Amino acid sequence: MNSIRSRLLLWQISALLVTALxxxxxxxxxxxxxxxxVQDTGLEQIAHTVLRHDETPVPAPAGRARPSPPPTYTTGDELSPPEPEESVMEPADDEPDEGRFVSQIWSTKGELIYASVLDDGPPLQPPGYHFVVWGTHTWRVYTLPRETRTVQVAMTRQDRNQGVSSLVVWLLLPMGLLVLLLGVLIHEAVSRALRPLDQLRRDIGQREMAELHAVALSDLPDEVAPLAHTLNQLLARLDHLLAGQRQFLADAAHELNTPLAAIKLQAQLARRAHEAERQTALDDLDAGIERAIHLTAQLLQFARLEPDQRASTHEALRLDALVRQSVVAFSAAADARDTDLGLVQADAAPLVGDRVALRALLDNLLDNALRYTPPGARIDVSLRREADGVLLEIADNGPGIPAQDRSRAVERFVRLNPTDITGSGLGLAIARATAALHGGSLQLDDTPGGGLTVRVRLPLSPPP
Structure with a gap:
């Protein structure tokens, strides 16, 4: 059961039923x-009534009790029973009068003087209330002693409970109606409380792909507003991501259009060139193809660093080993340009990172250094261990980058020299994105004596 409405209704109605029970x-x-x-009080009142109205009843025959006219008392404790009169009422049959009050009058000697049933009734009990089993029933008995008489009144437990059973329905009927009414009110209250969630779901569900504007927070309850606020942050990031992807595609199409148009033009020139000029035209065509391949490779590298593609696998690696491999890989290109490329320092730097992305960072920084420094320049690479991470420095003595242009230089597809047709404007952007992916940073500084120094700081393990 994953529905909040069902859970609320289950818990609240269950609590209501348990409480009602x-x-x-x-x-x-x-x-x-x-x-x-109340019934005990009634028995006590009956006993007092019988005692007040009893003066001198006639003795009951053995096995039979009958009402008698009032007797006369002597000055002593004994009775002088009169002769029976014709007005004595006999019971209608010989069955015990069960289901009614049974009243008895006993003498101080424990002799039954009067009983309202034919078979004497329950035996005499001590003063007060008692439960007595007599016949086939359990009786509630109240015994009231006085100086000359003891009155005992009894009724069956069945008769006592019969009145209560008739009241049970009237006791439980209001409770059932209350539970039913509260159940309906709880259902309506839960539905009204969750209505903002339904409205939020409909609002988001009816949007088109391009409708990424924020959700209104004014009418939302306090419990839903943080969720909507977080959703607005997600929508803002998604809108920024999609805008960046659209811009990236537009920039990539624009950047690819130039080398492809140049390749097409160079191919046409090579087809029309004479035999003596054809080799030069083919060389230009190869250069155009190489630039297109380089640009395409950098576009793929940058695309892998986009937020929706950052499912890269981090592993334990040695950054100093990657630095040595990258320097060796560019040594031939440096020798061809008569550039002094060397590894000045390489401290042991074990860290956790994306091996492919870090190698791309090194390759792009070294490629930029070779591409934008004149022949005969010097490029020094150093890797130093710090307290909380590692510091990678690539310093050259080339023309450098003015301080006011350094923030633009790390943006993608930005070439500070518009006449430059060899670069793609992605090298520093890829390096900065890779450093950010690993929780690090990239900084551009001046090289003492002239030139540019690129500093990349990386933690030993990236943040989660």
């Missing part, structure tokens, strides 16, 4: 106790 049981027990107390 507990309250119902307590109400029933309290009502039963109160009803029994």
């Amino acid at each position: 507990v309250v119902g049981v307590l109400t029933y027990r309290l009502a039963l106790q109160g009803f029994h107390e």
Whole structure:
């Protein structure tokens, strides 16, 4: 069950039912106790009434009790029973009068003087309330002793509970109606409380792909507003990402158009050139193809560094080994340009990172240094271990980059020299994106004596 509405309804209605059950049981027990107390009070009142109206009843025959006219008392404790009169009422049959109050009058000697049932009734009990088993029923008995008489009144437990059973329905009916009413109100309250979520879902679900504007927060409750705020941040990042991708595609198409148009032109020139000029035209064609290949490779490298493609695998590696491999790989190109490319320092630098991306960073920085320094220049590479990471420096004594242009130089497709047709404007951008991917930074500084120094700081392990 993953629905918040279902969970809320389940918990709240379950709590309501449990509460109603507990309250119902307590109400029933309290009502039963109160009803029994009322019945006990009734037994006590009947006993007092019988005692007040009893003067001298006639003795009951053995096995039979019958009402008698009032007797006369002597000055002693004994009775002088009169002769039976014709007005004595006999019971209608010989069955015990169960289901009604049973009243008895006993003498101080424990002799039954009067009983309202034919078979004597329950035996005499000590004063107070008692439960007595007599016949096939359990009786509630109240015994009231006085100086000359003891009155005992009893009724069956079945009769006591029969009245309570009739009240149970009237006790539980309001409780059931209350549970039903509260269940409907809880359902409506949950639905109203979750209505902003439904509205938010409909708002987002009805949007087109390009509609990435922020969600309105004014009418949202406090619990939903943080979620919507986070969603707005995600939409803003997604809009920025899509805008960057659109710009990247436009820039890539523009940058690729130039070398491809040049290749087409050079191919036409090579086709029309005479035999003596054809080799030069083919060399120009090869250079154009090489530039297009280089640009395409850098575009692929930069595309892999986009946020939606950053599922790169980080592993434990030695950055100093990668630096040595990159320097060796560019040594031939440096010798061809009569450039002094050397590894000045390479401290042991074990770290966790993307091997392919870090090698691309090194290659782009060395390629930029070779491409924009004149022949006979000097390029020094150093890798130093620091307290919290490593510092990579690539310093040359070329023309350098003015301080006011350095922030633009690390943007993609930016060439500070418009007449430069060899570069693509992606080398420093790839290096900066790779450093950011590993939690590091890239900085451009002056080289003492003239030139440009690129400093890349990387932590030993990237942030999560």
